[in-house]
Amino acid sequence: MLKESDFPLSIQIKILGRIVQINAIYKSLIQDILDFFSINENEPKFWGTPDVQLFINSKHMSRYMFRSRMKNQFLEHVYFCDGLDTKNLKKWEFLTPPLPPFESSGFKNQLIAIHAGAISDQNKAILFVGDRGSGKTTLTISLANKLHYEYLTDETVVIQRHTDYVYSFPRLVLTRTSANIESVKNKYRADKLVPKINKTGAQVSQIYFLNPTSSQPVGIFKITSLEAILKLFESYRYIGTSIENSSSTLINLSEKECFRVSYTAGDFTSLKNAESLIYKNLIREQQ
Incomplete structure (x- = not known):
């Protein structure tokens, strides 16, 4: 059973006016995300209560973390929850990418x-x-x-x-x-x-x-x-x-x-x- 404690690294980034918290195992993934969104390492890491949290068990960003995929293309090791509801982690099974997490409640239809x-x-x-x-x-x-x-x-x-x-x-x-x-x-x-x-x-x-x-x-x-x-x-x-x-x-x-x-x-x-x-x-x- 996946637990929050399995992801020792966390960083918050502001994307499109929302706070997205990234929880990861590997520093290399965190750096990939900072580079992808042109965020400097010395910027604040925590902004407040997140709109959505992502839990990613991957060493690096794959192409489907930031671009849409077809049904036969798979994105593994990505889970999410709304806000602080970490007891209800769900696998990211949408065809849209998790970065940004447009299908989460903090983004969808907005x-x-x-x-x-x-x-x-x-x-x-x-x-x-x-x-x-x-x-x-x-x-x-x-x-x-x-x-x-x-x-x-x-x-x-x-x-x-x-x-x-x-x-x-x-x-x-x-x-x-x-x-x-x-x-x-x-x-x-x-x-x-x-x-x-x-x-x-x-x-x-x-x-x-x-x-x-x-x-x-x-x-x-x-x-x-x-x-x-x-x-x-x-x-x-x-x-x-x-x-x-x-x-x-x-x-x-x-x-x-x-x-x-x-x-x-x-x-x-x-x-x-x-x-x-x-x-x-x-x-x-x-x-």
């Missing part, structure tokens, strides 16, 4: 996600929405550095349901070694690539929808809320809240100032030209 990167300035969040391989990470990291904006996330934007509030969600940044979306990815802590990480969150101000094509020239175009809502629904990701329960939040986001950014797919020079247009547009907003 957050929505879209496939996007985000930076912020003066509590205003700028989103870059795009498919896999569209250049989200490149734009997010590069513009955060050029504009001296704060980094929120480069892969998944998480928003509090019924609001336009984007949470800080820094994780390991995975950069491709070529334009091929199947290419090997290099791994970096987010805090090693950007000047500053936003530790809390910001309100959505603008949304840029990345539109790599084979025919259109580089350009940036303001779009209607109707076009924006269609693209937002295409970019929705499940993290414990159904698309039906996410719809009002997505509709609200479509009313923000939204742009379509066109450039040549797989062409790094074309992507950088598009980045220049976004940069100029954001500089104008500051003036």
Whole structure:
């Protein structure tokens, strides 16, 4: 029978406004988690009563601790409980990952996600929405550095349901070694690539929808809320809240100032030209 005392190491991390307590056997796992979320070792280890606790009997993070899996793919040695209810440990059998534990009561039906990167300035969040391989990470990291904006996330934007509030969600940044979306990815802590990480969150101000094509020239175009809502629904990701329960939040986001950014797919020079247009547009907003 699994017991709390079997896990001598504990650390608390704040993820998306919630306190998650990690209970482990191996220091190497704790370090993997700190690196994954770009948390410094000298930051506070205990914040208060946890919203959820995870009990992980593994030496290192496996890929399915932070990404969804198929039914025939297994995640072993991970248990959880809500709050301090350690007498009722349950095996993590959800297809969604335990980090963050979106299916636990502290997260479920409270957050929505879209496939996007985000930076912020003066509590205003700028989103870059795009498919896999569209250049989200490149734009997010590069513009955060050029504009001296704060980094929120480069892969998944998480928003509090019924609001336009984007949470800080820094994780390991995975950069491709070529334009091929199947290419090997290099791994970096987010805090090693950007000047500053936003530790809390910001309100959505603008949304840029990345539109790599084979025919259109580089350009940036303001779009209607109707076009924006269609693209937002295409970019929705499940993290414990159904698309039906996410719809009002997505509709609200479509009313923000939204742009379509066109450039040549797989062409790094074309992507950088598009980045220049976004940069100029954001500089104008500051003036």
